[in-house]
Amino acid sequence: MAGLVYYSSASGNTRRFVERLGRAAVRIPVSPADPMPPMPGRYVLICPTYADGEGRGAVPKQVIRWLNDPERRAGLCGVIAAGNRNFGPTYALSGRVIADKCNVPLLYSFELAGTSTDIARVTAGLDQIRDQTCSTPRPMTA
């Protein structure tokens, strides 16, 4: 069964989304001074987008720190991106960046703290992952 790791800044949208999912989840700390929590085995990452005007820096620095560790990167089995569609072409861009870099699927994207539809879809999707390959890693055959 895949674990859940997420990042959420002071605005707390992603945190509220994860709380409504009602599953065990590990939070990447906001402050770089705080230690990184242990990795919950194979996991799905939920990550908001904070790009500049050109789309640079879409992935929050603390998430980059988390992924900079090869072991934690190897545990990643998919990414769910958050954002706000009103940012235009960079909507939920962090998910695309992470998916490309880590060669994992971009599973889903949602806006702000998500709607009940988002919660239902992500819940169903995460249950499905439990039955799939996440617990028995195998190489990509896209």
Added chain:
Amino acid sequence: MKDLATPRTPRAINWNRIQDPKDLEVWNRLTANFWVPEKVPLSNDVQSWATLTEAEQRLTIRVFTGLTLLDTIQAGVGAPSMMADAATPHEEAVLCNIAFMEAVHARSYSSIFSTLCSTAEVDEAFRWSEENPHLQAKARAILETYAPGADPLKRKIASVFLESFLFYSGFYLPMHWSSRAKLTNTADLIRLIIRDEAIHGYYIGLKFQRGLERETEARREELKEFAFSLMFELYGIEAQYAEELYDGIGLAEEVKAFLHYNANKALMNLGYEPLFPPEACEVSPAILAALSPDSENHDFFSGSGSSYVIGTAVATEDEDWDF
């Protein structure tokens, strides 16, 4: 006045001593986003404008006049009124930036007008904006909460509703034209405004949440009640405004779905749960695509028949991973 008895030392703002890192983050994004309407080639829309019927043209001018009114209020009253409530000097500076950009937004509608329309048509629309009961009602409802001496947190609630909800009955129309390949340069300009408003709504909502942390349970309850009842009041006005404007071209129901969707987002900016159920928020995919062009929608989970295998991450050697 609070400072008469013990005058405070006037303090210079020090951006190298930050109390709230979000102030700097948002300042950086807002200044990077800076734009002026002269940078958008609006005149390329002259031909497209001519393909609209007279009624569609009048509707568009009126909608933009309504948007101009909201930006005028936020530039002249809304953002300045929140400066006095700022929790940090940097918040005050961010509000200066917001106030100025609202003035740019208000100014940019006049650039669209002078490029596409006749003076008489525009004058008629400005007269209309002063006489339209719904437009006037929403402007007054917001201005009331901005009044001197008003509750600083209620001011922020009203402000987030203006930034993240009230604009959208208007923004709908240029997104609709853009989805039909009409007025595409004007739509580019509107998208710049929409992006700015997203950060404004985010930031004022964040400051509201930070303020809430310092309040008692009873006060939090009071503020939540105020927020939802103000939303009901504004929604009632907006629904009538939308009907009056959009019934003629058969879009009123679609616009209302868009209003519900945005009302939920405004509430989320304040940290509250959505109000309208998903079935009331089904915005047409063409409008969603017009809002965020080039960003496909991702739903790998329910993508039926997808044969994509969830794979392992590729090992990357470099220590400092550059995203």
